[in-house]
Amino acid sequence: MDFNVKKLVRDAGTALSRVVQLTEEKLGTSEKTELDAHFENLAERSDTTKLWTEKILRDTEAVLTPNPGNRVEDYLFEKIDKKRPNRLSNLEYLGLDMIEAGNDFGPGTAYGSALIKVGQCEQRLGQSERDFIGAASHCYIQPLRKFLDGEMKTIVKERSLLESKRLDLDACKNRLRKARSMQGQQNAERDLRVAQSEFDRQAEITKLLLEGISSSHAGHLRCLNEFIETQVQYYAQCHQIMQDLQRDMASLSLATPGGAPYQNLAPQSPDSVNATKNGQRRARVLYDYDAKDSTELSLMADEVIVVQEISESETDYFMGERGNQKGKVPKAFLEILTY
Numbered sequence: 001m002d003f004n005v006k007k008l009v010r011d012a013g014t015a016l017s018r019v020v021q022l023t024e025e026k027l028g029t030s031e032k033t034e035l036d037a038h039f040e041n042l043a044e045r046s047d048t049t050k051l052w053t054e055k056i057l058r059d060t061e062a063v064l065t066p067n068p069g070n071r072v073e074d075y076l077f078e079k080i081d082k083k084r085p086n087r088l089s090n091l092e093y094l095g096l097d098m099i100e101a102g103n104d105f106g107p108g109t110a111y112g113s114a115l116i117k118v119g120q121c122e123q124r125l126g127q128s129e130r131d132f133i134g135a136a137s138h139c140y141i142q143p144l145r146k147f148l149d150g151e152m153k154t155i156v157k158e159r160s161l162l163e164s165k166r167l168d169l170d171a172c173k174n175r176l177r178k179a180r181s182m183q184g185q186q187n188a189e190r191d192l193r194v195a196q197s198e199f200d201r202q203a204e205i206t207k208l209l210l211e212g213i214s215s216s217h218a219g220h221l222r223c224l225n226e227f228i229e230t231q232v233q234y235y236a237q238c239h240q241i242m243q244d245l246q247r248d249m250a251s252l253s254l255a256t257p258g259g260a261p262y263q264n265l266a267p268q269s270p271d272s273v274n275a276t277k278n279g280q281r282r283a284r285v286l287y288d289y290d291a292k293d294s295t296e297l298s299l300m301a302d303e304v305i306v307v308q309e310i311s312e313s314e315t316d317y318f319m320g321e322r323g324n325q326k327g328k329v330p331k332a333f334l335e336i337l338t339y
Contacts, residue, residue, distance in 0.1 A: 031173060033166050035203065042210035043159065049213055050152050053220075057144045064133045064141070091126030095119040099302060107284050108337040113304040114252055120300055121245040125238055132234035140227035147216055151209075158206045165199040172196075247323035251306070280308045283318070283334040297327030307334065 035043075065074070070087065088096075098119030105112035172195040176188035282304055289299040297320045299305070307318035307329065320329035 031170060033170055033173075033199070039203065039207055039210070042207065042213070046152075046155055046159075046210050046213055049216070050148070050156075053144055053148060053152070057141065057148070060136075060141055060144075064136055089126040089129050091122045091129060093126075095122030095124075095126060098122060103302065107302060107304060108282070110252060114249065116302045116304070117248050117252065118245065120303060121241055124241050128234060128237050128241065132230060135230045136227055139230060140223050143219065143223045147220070151212065151216060155206070155209045155213075158202070158209055162199075162202045162206045165195070165202045169195040169199045244323075248303075251321070251323040252304070280306050280321075282337045283307045283320075284337055285333060286335055287333050289330065289333045291327060295328055297322065297325060297329050299329060299333060304337070305329070305334075307336075 096119065098115045100119075102112040102115030102117075102119060105115065107113055107116055169192070172188065172192040176185065176192055179185040179188045283306075285299045285301055285303050285305065287299075288301050291298040297305075299320075303322070306321045310317060310319050310328070316331060317328040318331055318334065320327060
């Protein structure tokens with residue numbers, strides 16, 4: 001490997017001169033070129049924006065993804081440009097175990113049926129949570145991170161370059177003051193003019209970037225409104241899911257003899273359980289089914305509903321009931337429960 005010794009020595013000398021110059025400025029023995037008050041206010045606002053944006057970004061990521069290990073894993077996948085794993089949420093894992101337990105206890109029992117129903121609800125909550133996290137990341141986290149990695153990094157770089165130009169300018173001023181000969185004064189004045197021109201140009205570039213912070217704040221405000229709207233929709237969806245579960249649990253309780261929601265129905269005779277005075281029976285859904293129109297009832301696999309015959313001519317459909325919901329359901333998707 002080739003080394004440029006002259007360049008290495010020159011860089012070392014420059015670094016040493018910078019250290020000496022900064023030390024003299026701190027001690028008050030060297031003159032320092034000051035920027036105007038407007039520029040300083042812009043710079044202070046930029047520093048404040050960077051500080052709080054970083055904190056808000058970290059806090060939001062912690063709220064959306066509480067597990068630090070998952071956040072690190074997502075960050076690594078993002079850096080290597082790979083798709084991150086599609087993890088199940090804790091609610092979805094809970095729902096899976098509840099459904100498995102309900103099937104093991106028996107979907108025809110009150111407890112097993114209730115476990116399956118609650119498990120399906122937990123899965124829906126978990127899916128809603130994952131959808132919310134994805135939407136919030138897209139509308140809020142990504143714009144903030146893009147701002148920090150793009151515009152703010154550029155500002156930091158240009159301010160660092162401006163500080164270097166200022167040190168060069170002050171060094172030229174110092175050399176002019178110490179010049180003894182006429183030739184030395186002329187050379188120092190020429191260097192000073194060049195350094196002043198470069199400093200002014202860099203100051204103008206940096207000032208324009210700093211003034212752009214205001215438009216960045218406006219953009220962040222729009223992202224914040226989108227984040228809040230996403231959060232409102234998420235909590236409203238969760239509220240609706242829990243209300244549906246509450247109605248379904250109430251219907252399970254009413255369908256149980258004596259109104260006991262967790263009473264085991266196994267000892268009951270088929271006639272007393274499967275038939276009522278209205279000819280109603282309980283059936284387990286075998287597959288998911290989406291209603292084709294308002295006269296039908298959508299179904300989820302493994303849920304238990306109340307059904308009854310519609311008419312003697314209708315051989316393909318039952319009339320199904322789930323809480324306050326009622327509609328036609330295909331017989332092929334159901335298994336009539338017997339005990």
